[in-house]
Amino acid sequence: MRALYSLKAWELRELLRRREVSAVETLRSVLDRVEAVEKRVNSFITLTAEDARRAAEHADERLEKGETPLETAGLPMAVKDVLCTRGIRTTCGSRMLENFVPVYDATVVERLRRGGLTMVGKANMDEFAMGSSNENSFFGPTRNPWDLDRVPGGSSGGPAAAVAAGEAVWALGSDTGGSIRQPASLCGLVGLKPTYGLVSRYGLVAFASSLDQVGPITRDVRDCAGLLSLIAGYDPMDSTSLEVDVPDYQAALEGEISGLKVGVPHELMREGLTPGVEEAVRRSLRLFQELGAEVEEATLPHVDYALSAYYIIAPAEASSNLARYDGVRYGFRVEGAGDMMELYGATRAAGFGPEVKRRIMLGTYALSAGYYEAYYSQAQKIRTLILGDFNSAFEKFDVLVSPTSPTPAFKLGEKVEDPLAMYMSDVCTIPVNLAGIPAISIPCGLDGGLPVGLQIMGRVLDEPTLLRVARVMEEALGFDEQPDPDRGVES
């Protein structure tokens, strides 16, 4: 039998229910794995083994009483360090919050606790979720378990690497421009960015408020559906939270896709794709057809403007969201500042890393007197146009597909010097956040031994269709690769 740490959450839950393994055993397997690989992978910023152990023991007590285990009890999870956890430091990968201990739980964390959350630790990430490689973490880069010389993607690189390396069986990430889907893609995992407003943002440290969403990073689509049903749903603490009934995502997994109308936006299949990625995606399209789906070229005419619009809107919102880090109420503060001006300037200069500063500068500039109309307002209008593109596409198609990332995992340091090149790696995922629609990334093959992700985009709140299509494709693709021991974490 495969090591417990390498199983899917739903498989483990079965074993727990049948009392074939205990939660404590399961956790030990995962913690041993952490022991073995964490030094090289660096998936976590803070380990919470003690909390996890307590949760696991509690889960076993329930099992012994013959009660059915809570949904997440005894199923070791990694939680991106962007989600506030009461009494457990929450750093956002930043020196600014190195010692920040929240006095409250994010709504999603609270919901998971009710479900018996067994949290291994707070996972590594690009500082304030700004990045696509996890190289922007104050706590050091996370490495891709598939090849330690390569990045796991970002900004949820820690959660993805943890699940891929067996340091957790599933994880919670956040996605503002691709931060769940791209790392999932680069680490051979399933990642879902839900419809904007489906999952509460309360307690998710804000990067770009109008784009941020929390979502699952898992080993298969079933776990993805399972975790989504635990975190989705209306939250009165979040004014942008949608007051809708949460469908049964598990049930949605059943069914076929014959007759499904699949659109392939040609704008997302163009330059920048490596041959390997293109080949893997084309193969997936052939599979769609074999399964009875109708595959046709689609168009999103304004999507070429998405990247530019995103790199105005996101930094603008970020420049305001990050203004609160001033060393007064919490967080890093320089010593001996003579006046407020100095305290602000020096604290923020020393507390933020280069990418965060870059985006604060960019966003502040875009909002500053005389530029608002030309940049921010114009970007919001382009957002309207992109929304329109998707709406008309979805009149014709049930889902749209594209690569998740134009390339597989790239080498550490490869793009650090060139922000624009780095930004390009989100070219396929960004339009989805601008439109607020849901999208899922599933592994669809390898390119030079590195995983490639297929992105499936759906209508607003049509996660059920996304999950069904993803599950059917997952089965058909039969991707069951694990990180290669010789190049991966065992080396």
Next chain:
Amino acid sequence: MSDYEAVIGLEIHAELKTDSKMFCSCDASFGGDPNTKTCPVCLGHPGVLPVLNRKAVELAMRLALALNCGISPHSIFHRKNYFYPDMPKNYQISQYDLPLGVGGYLDIEVEGEKVRVGITRAHLEEDTGKSIHISESGRIHGAVYSLEDFNRAGVPLLEIVTEPELRSPEQARVFVQELKSIMEHLEVSDCKMEEGSLRCDANVSLRPCGSEEMGVKAEVKNMNSFRALYRALDYEIRRQEELLESGGEVVQETRHWDADANVTTTLRTKEYAYDYRYFPEPDLVPLELDESFIENVSAGLFEMPADRRKRFCEEYGLPEHDAVLLTSSKAMGNFYDAAVGEGVDPKAVSNWMMGELSAFLNAHNIEIENVRITPVQLAMMIAMVEKGVISGKIAKTVFEEMLNTGDDPDVIVDRKGITQISDEDKLEEIIVEAVSENPNSIEDYRGGKKKALGFLVGQVMRKTKGRANPQLVNEMLRSYLEEQG
């Protein structure tokens, strides 16, 4: 007579009368130990989100309607970005190009002249925390360091901006006075200037009389009483006048009213012009305030000060002057209505309230809310005078006692045994006594010296320590003296 005309616009911030804060469920009441009325939301902790308080919106609309503003069918919140230690998020959630209320007006009357003051806008925003400056002066200038208390952070504020249509400190004072009274009557705000729940800033500029274009304006802050408002504006106008007359120039700046020194001083000149980087608050959704919503906040449910004034004149036949004073605050008007409701003479109530009562309030400078006497008690006392149980003179003593003890007038009268003597037999004795002690006064009276009567009345009053019923004593003495003849 100066050759310059003052142009004054006001920016008034009023804390709305809600139980909880604007975007979180913290207690919004004034005071308390520092940082005991906060939560992650109003402390601006990472990850928190605002959720709008419905009551705040309703109160804001109620006032906007009362100020004849149009209610925007679509209004949104913006972020106003600037760094200041009393701002937890270093941005303020406010309204910008789509405020709740626009284009209203308020009519005031100053020295018999009616003035219509335009209301540019009325919008919602959140209050900041409070800074305490540690230095000898307690002023921000020369402070060694400051302390921040966020109890007030996030309390809902209504900002009212007037057109620059006020022309004198007196007009400004009356405008704010009237606005305060309206807000009290609509139960929108407590308007306690001393507690900072009503704050007022002014833009002041001068221009040659007859000229149409605006001069350079200075913004005056920290005027936290009506007196301060008047004197600060008066000072600022004279300051600018002297500057201009001596060929100088007014600089655009923010000036701070120093109530002790009676001057305005430069608070800060802008190294860079303000650049607030307003943009729509992505954490809040738009307000679409339709008719139905406007219905149930309509100000019509409340009596406005002007209407009350009218009613006092017509219903109770009060002179304008009385009505104005009795409606200067809602509590005053309520007290009056309650007392008159007891069925005593309205003018008598007015006289007592504008006389003894007001004097007492000023002397101890307290609000009528905190006075010990109740409207019913005042009415009781007036009734006793009407029934002749006590004389008007005694009443003053009784009233003072009531103000100090809060006891009912009859209790006081009994305790002091100071009911009026109208018992004729008893008075008879005293009169005989008085006359016999002053035989020559009888001569004088007979000799036609009518004032001898007055002298004897005085004697009787002295013997009764003023408790004798004067009219009765008068009549009895006259007839007694006649009989003697």
Next chain:
Amino acid sequence: MIGVEDVEYVAWLARLELSDEEKRMFTRQLGQVLEHAQKIKSLHTDEVEPTSHVVPMSNVMREDRTLPCISQEEALSNASWREKGYFRVPRIL
């Protein structure tokens, strides 16, 4: 298209102290990104409404009810500089 003085002004607005090295770097890099962003200006959007909320909603409000606040100790627990129940800050002006 963007000079060092722009960078200095923006850095002041954002309360970021920058080294000369950083100023040079950001002048170059912001230039690149904004260069790339120029294309959005070219798009004709006069009759397009800006979108700030992808899923249209309105009038989300809570009732005016108070809930217990956190304690003073909790409020100050993450502050590195406090005094008598207050957050302490250096000279403001």
